[in-house]
Amino acid sequence: MARPDYYAILGVTRGADETEIKRAYRRVALESHPDRFPDDEQAHERFREASEAYEVLSDPLKRARYDSSRLLPEGLDLTRPPNVATARELFANMFGDVFGSRRNDRRKGRDIRYTLSVELADAVLGSSHTISFEGRGACESCEGSGTEPEGREAIECPNCAGGGEVKTGGLFSRRSKCGRCDGLGMIQQDPCVTCRGRGVIRRERSFDVRLPPGTDSGTMKVLRGQGEPGRFGGDAGHLRITINVKPHPWLRRDGQNLLAKLPVPFTRAALGGKIPVPTIEGWVDMEVPAGVQSGAKLRLRGKGVPDGRGGRGDQFVELQVETPKQLEGTRTKELLLELDRTMQREPVLPEHRELLAALAAHEGRKHQN
Template sequence: MAKRDYYDVLGLQKGASAEEIKKGYRKKAKELHPDRNTDNPGAEDQFKEANEAYEILKDAEKKAAYDRYGHAAFEGGMGGGGGQRPGAGGHGDFGSAFSDVFDDLFGDFMGGRQPGGRQRATRGADLRYNMRVSLEEAYAGLKKTISVPTSVTCTKCSGSGAEGGGEPTTCPTCSGMGKVRAQQGFFTVERTCPTCSGLGQIIKNPCSECHGQGRVERERSLAVNIPPGVETGTRIRHSGAGEAGMRGGPSGDLYIFIDVAAHPIFEREGVNLFCRVPVSMATAALGGDIEVPTIDGGRSRVKIPEGSQSGRQMRLRSKGMPALRGGGAGDMFIELAVETPVNLTHRQKELLKEFEDLSEENNPESEGFFKSVKNFWDSMKG
């Protein structure tokens, strides 16, 4: 039985372009695949026929020989077939041919192939910069210039990696695909091309400054804006301020991680501030006014109620930290710490002794505590 014309097999006109041949085979492969035609016993033979046609027409040299001599180019030792007649044994190089279509059908879904089948440039790495700020700086915000060691685009070759800014050439090993294939039985195994490291291109005359990388190591100065209200763990992203990409690829990002230093006066919880203020025993007992600092550098006057105890808290509204993304400010809480006087003079001791003798009914907390202790001991005796 005479062989059908390869162009007819793929539903193409003679002289079709490489792209048209690939599309024609893709369509036939999906239409005739045996897994989709279990009820059609002739589908497998038709599929093999389409595979054989594609194996010839996808190769520029074989296609030229076929266009000139037809099927005779691969029969009788004319040499166009490269030593093995396509379709020998009825199968042809099924793995090699079908893998092209498999890549087109599923490569994007699997993330395995870049547009156009090539990966000419790679994105630069993201960078991390740890910045410590004071609580006052976190309150007010600040603008600061930082120095970041990174890779920047080579100015000598404009990032191309080639001397004089020339263009890279297609890798001869992988034909620009960035991957090479090895046939193992029915399966085709893909690996990163060892010649171009997956880039799909090589540089014959590398730039003397960057040695073909398209980037060089430099310390880069960058002005950053730290907004008011940041706290430890806040992450600020600077798009495109990271490491330069390989051979003109896009730059990565810079992430600034904030660490707010501990403060000698204030403790922070979210947007609220806490300040522990010592007061004398007399002030706590008699009441009075005290001045306390605020995070903005100002002062606030606080009235101490008569008979205040240690641990008592008072709130100063909106004197805390600003919210990072707006929404006002937190509060500041004053916690009293009543101090016991030390290094008393003889006269002070006499006065305190006299005061204690007159204070049997002035210590409600002590009275309640010792009453509970007495009840505890009595229950233990029982």
């Protein structure tokens, strides 16, 4: 379990006396007390950490035990056989990261991710949407600077010399986030009263999103600079919007084409004629040829997905011929029986005629025997 750096949390050096520790605790407590900021979870966590740090460092016995426990770097196990990894870990903790692999990006704003769910027609034909959510945005009072209007500019943190980190622990030192500036390396002299010097506040944010024709599910749109704002002039993050296309009740996309399965009464399949078909732009009448079979696919040209170059795919309609059920005692059953007798005498499919001829020849041979 990681050992917290109580000195860094309070923003004091390891040699600070009791008066400095008490003064630092009062400052942090005033900046983050839950009674002053009841809805700020970060402030609550910082107040808890500061109270825990003060409880230990203000007691000489507890402080001595704590200092002893921090003589070795966090996670360094001297019982392991030495190797390159342990040597590098020891070197980094004693002398810091002289190779510059610790990247300092504390001032850059974080990216925001948002999922926009749209109908299939909105994605295929193109559409505009307004999205809204509550998130961290630049404070309007100070325009994201964190400084009260006409106030003094932020200064370099004297505790960490602007580095955002402090070294504690003697010979086996380690780096920890500076508690005086919360790891930012800068301190507001005249913090904005609206955002308490942070430059950001939680507020309702709205954006207009335009989807071009042919947008597919999983497409990501990036609104650069519209994520969380940076600190002390840092770059803002990006707003990354992932498009989720909701299932359509009848249509399914397959590349630049659309697919549909359509039930057709067997009488219409036999006689042919026009039937209504759903498309991405509404219902249209489609001509069904007489005698069409179940599983047949018909094409509606130009009713598919735009390709972005002025062209457009097609829509394919797979016909599923319906067979009537629950016919007992109905006029439909009588008509079907008559139709069955007619089809036995006058089969339509060549395969059916061949089958009946083969059956007749078989019955003739049986009678001869």
